Amino acid sequence: MKIRVLLLAIGCSIGAFGVYAQKGVDTGTQFGSGADSARCVENISLFIPYAKAGNFKDAYEFWKITYDECPAATKDIYLYGVRIVGWQIENEKDPAKKAALIDKLMAVYDQRVKYFGDDSRYGKDWIVSRKAQDYIQYMGDKADVKVLYGWLGEVITEFKEKTEALAVSYFMYSSHQQLLKDPNFKEQYIQDYLKCSAIFDTQLTAAKAAGNEKEIGNLTTMKAGLDNGFANSGAADCETLQNMFAAKIEANKTDLNYLKETISLLRRVRCQDIDAYFAASGYAHKIEPTAESAMGLGKQAVKNKDFDTAVKFFEESARMETDPNVKSDIYYMIALISFDQNSYSKARQYCLKALDMKPNNGAPYLLIGKMYAATAKSIYPSDGVLARSVYYAAVDKFEKARQVDPSCADEANSLIGSYRAHFPSTEEIFMHPDLEKGQTITIGGWIGEQTRVR
Numbered sequence: 001m002k003i004r005v006l007l008l009a010i011g012c013s014i015g016a017f018g019v020y021a022q023k024g025v026d027t028g029t030q031f032g033s034g035a036d037s038a039r040c041v042e043n044i045s046l047f048i049p050y051a052k053a054g055n056f057k058d059a060y061e062f063w064k065i066t067y068d069e070c071p072a073a074t075k076d077i078y079l080y081g082v083r084i085v086g087w088q089i090e091n092e093k094d095p096a097k098k099a100a101l102i103d104k105l106m107a108v109y110d111q112r113v114k115y116f117g118d119d120s121r122y123g124k125d126w127i128v129s130r131k132a133q134d135y136i137q138y139m140g141d142k143a144d145v146k147v148l149y150g151w152l153g154e155v156i157t158e159f160k161e162k163t164e165a166l167a168v169s170y171f172m173y174s175s176h177q178q179l180l181k182d183p184n185f186k187e188q189y190i191q192d193y194l195k196c197s198a199i200f201d202t203q204l205t206a207a208k209a210a211g212n213e214k215e216i217g218n219l220t221t222m223k224a225g226l227d228n229g230f231a232n233s234g235a236a237d238c239e240t241l242q243n244m245f246a247a248k249i250e251a252n253k254t255d256l257n258y259l260k261e262t263i264s265l266l267r268r269v270r271c272q273d274i275d276a277y278f279a280a281s282g283y284a285h286k287i288e289p290t291a292e293s294a295m296g297l298g299k300q301a302v303k304n305k306d307f308d309t310a311v312k313f314f315e316e317s318a319r320m321e322t323d324p325n326v327k328s329d330i331y332y333m334i335a336l337i338s339f340d341q342n343s344y345s346k347a348r349q350y351c352l353k354a355l356d357m358k359p360n361n362g363a364p365y366l367l368i369g370k371m372y373a374a375t376a377k378s379i380y381p382s383d384g385v386l387a388r389s390v391y392y393a394a395v396d397k398f399e400k401a402r403q404v405d406p407s408c409a410d411e412a413n414s415l416i417g418s419y420r421a422h423f424p425s426t427e428e429i430f431m432h433p434d435l436e437k438g439q440t441i442t443i444g445g446w447i448g449e450q451t452r453v454r
Contacts, residue, residue, distance in 0.1 A: 024070030040070035051080035078112035129167035148174035236269035328358035362405025369397030379445035
C-alpha cells in the first residue's frame, strides 16, 4: 500500500486547487481537472497492478472510481473492467444479484463503445462482438436472441463489409436461433445469410490480396461454419427458395452480381433442379457467360431431356472452369449422359478426362466397369464363356476405384462380389481353347483392353 499512501500525499498537495476540480465524466475530458484529475490518475495507478495480478477483489474499489469519474481516461478501464465484473459474476451465488452483475458487465461494454468506439483497431464492432460473446456465456439458455440480433444487426448495418468477423458470426447465430423458435423467420434468415456471406466473401478477397494467411485461415473457417449452418438449417429447402427467388430474379435479371450470388447460393444448398436456378443461370449467361451459368443451362437441358444441348453447355462449362475437381465432375456428368444414350466409347472418353483432372475420383472407374459388364453379351453374342470373361475387365475397374477412392469402397466391393460370382468356372476355362488361368487376354469389341484370366 506504499504506492497508495504516496499518491494520496500527492493528492493532498494539490488540494489547494480543489476549487477548480472537475471530473472527467462531467467535462468530457480524459482525466478531468484539478484534484479530480489527480484522483483519477491515482486510482488508475492503483487498480491496474492489482488487476494485472488477478487480484480483482482489491482492484475493484479503485477501478470503480475511475470507471465512474473518468471513463475516457484509458482503455485499461474496460480491458480489466470486464475481467473484474466477470470475476464478480462467477463468484456470485444469488441469481438476482448475478443477473444484475451481467447487466453491469453489458454496461461496461456500452461505456467502452461510448468513449472508445471509434478506435481504429478495436472499435465498436469489435467491442459489441465481445459483448455478445460474454452475454451468451453468462446468460446461457436464458439469453434473449432478439437482443443479440439487435445489437449485432446495428453493427452490421453501420460497418457493412468492414464488420469484425466475430460480430458477423454471432449475428448469424442469433438469426438462426430466432429461426429455430419461429419458422416464419425463414425468409429473414435467408436474407441475413446472403448479407453475411457477402461480407465474408469481400473480406476473404481482401485477405488474399494482402497475402494475410492467418486472416485467410480464420475467415475460411468462419465462412465454412456459416455455409454449413445455412445448409443444415432447414431454411434452405428448394421449394422455399424457389418461391422466394422466382420474382426477385425477374426483377434483377440485368443485375449480374445479384444473379451470380443467387446461382452460387442455390448451388451450395443443392437446389440446382429448380426453375429459379435455371432462370438465374440463363440471364447471367446472356450478360457474361461463366462456367457456373453454363452449368445451370446444361442442367436445365438435362431436365428437359435435351441431352445434346446439355452436353454442349457442359462442355462450355468445362472449358471455362479453372478448378480441376469441378472440371472432373463436369466431365463425369457428360459421361453419364453418354452412358444413358448407350454411347459407351464416348462415355469412357469423358470418364478418362474426369480422371485426368482428378485421379483419385473413383466414380469414373465404377462407371467404366459397369459399362464393360453391361455390354459383355454384345461383344461375344455367340460365346457365353467369353462373354463372362469380360467381367474380368469390369472387376479390374472396380478394384481400381476402391484403390484410388476409399469413399466408394462399399459400392466397389459389392460390384466385385456380384461379378466374381459369374466368372467362368475352372471347368469352363479348361474346356475353352482361348482361356487359360493366369493368362493375359484382350477383350474385343469397343473395350479393346487387356485383362487377366482368374
